[in-house]
Amino acid sequence: MVQCRICGGPVEEFFDFGRQPVSDSFVTPQTAGSEFYFRLAAGVCAECTMVQLVEEVPREQMFHEDYPYRSAGSVVMREHFEKYAHQLLGTELAGEDPFVVEIGSNDGTMLKTIGRAGVRHLGVDPSAQVAGFARAEGVRVRTDFFQDGSAREIAAADGPANVIFSANTVSHIAYIDSVFRGVDALLAPDGIFVIEDRYLGAIIAQNAFDQIYDEHFYLFSVTSVRAMAERFGFELADVEPLAVHGGSMRYTIARPGQRAVSAAVTEHVERERETGLTRPETYHRFAQHVRESCRELVRLLTELREEGRSVVAYGATAKSATVINYCGIGPDLVPFICDNTPAKQGRLAPGTHIPVRPSEDFAKPYPDYALLFAWNHAEEIMAKEREFRAAGGKWILYVPEVHIV
Missing domain, CATH: 3.40.50.720 (NAD(P)-binding Rossmann-like Domain)
Known part of the structure; x- marks a missing residue:
């Protein structure tokens, strides 16, 4: 029995897509057949309810120098990130000398708006190619994986972050314990860690099975994210449904007691129980x-x-x-x-x-x-x-x- 990467509980496999290549390994005619393959199968934890892959693909196989995805390729996503950047500038980043870090900053679509407002920022992304696009937009980027060690180095150089933001990235990271240790080291006492990701409830309701692929190691629900936050010493303070990517959720995580927990968290957890999202x-x-x-x-x-x-x-x-x-x-x-x-x-x-x-x-x-x-x-x-x-x-x-x- 596979153990849950979050809580160590038993993971019950529910679908096996068989032998699959790395999803973004678009090969040339000359290199066809050189793809890295793995078994793509998904399961659900019987204890914390986190849906996850049962086999991890090495991160270097997925997120490398030639990683081809660019956020700016979609007008909808550009507008989405610009809108949220302005929202942060008017709230969490409105104080004295604020600092924001984005995990998986890609081509800088979100951070360029914040940078142009004169706010201190740093993107963290392992792909040199997309980091280059971000730098061309004036975005400050560290080409690296976000984890415990890199986060501590950022904190030592730049001080605590008022906001750590990540869109469609945290669910990609199997070693999420190291991510949360990094957040703990970098986040200001009253700061927030904001995650946007495809919502498990929408995936199940729409039969959107293609959202299961190598990069999506986890499929988040409100119930499982709340359990994950608590597991690593944090608290899920708020959730907000989003229309992008066929149905996503914005999760606001804070240190315990620093933010009032909104009624939306309890309401979504109850709705997930009623709709069977916690049942195998x-x-x-x-x-x-x-x-x-x-x-x-x-x-x-x-x-x-x-x-x-x-x-x-x-x-x-x-x-x-x-x-x-x-x-x-x-x-x-x-x-x-x-x-x-x-x-x-x-x-x-x-x-x-x-x-x-x-x-x-x-x-x-x-x-x-x-x-x-x-x-x-x-x-x-x-x-x-x-x-x-x-x-x-x-x-x-x-x-x-x-x-x-």
């Missing part, structure tokens, strides 16, 4: 829905191919690796994927080696159908690609079930 049978039902969705998606793509319909994919996302490799979707069903990330173009999707081409190729000519891997940005993408619909094109989505738009 919920995850076994989810597993059945995953199997059904994958069978239906392959059936639809196969029928379209046999009918002579053209199908391409849109959005070479990390989460698409789970879909194409578990379902066995290769170039025979989807000849190529369109994506606007230059670092992915001309490369092959990990595992099944579907070619990735520039977004401009989507209209050369338009296909009959487009399989939308970036479904969490559906509104933004469909607005951008109105001419595809006008030309008679249709979108294929698989969340919450396989359907055509």
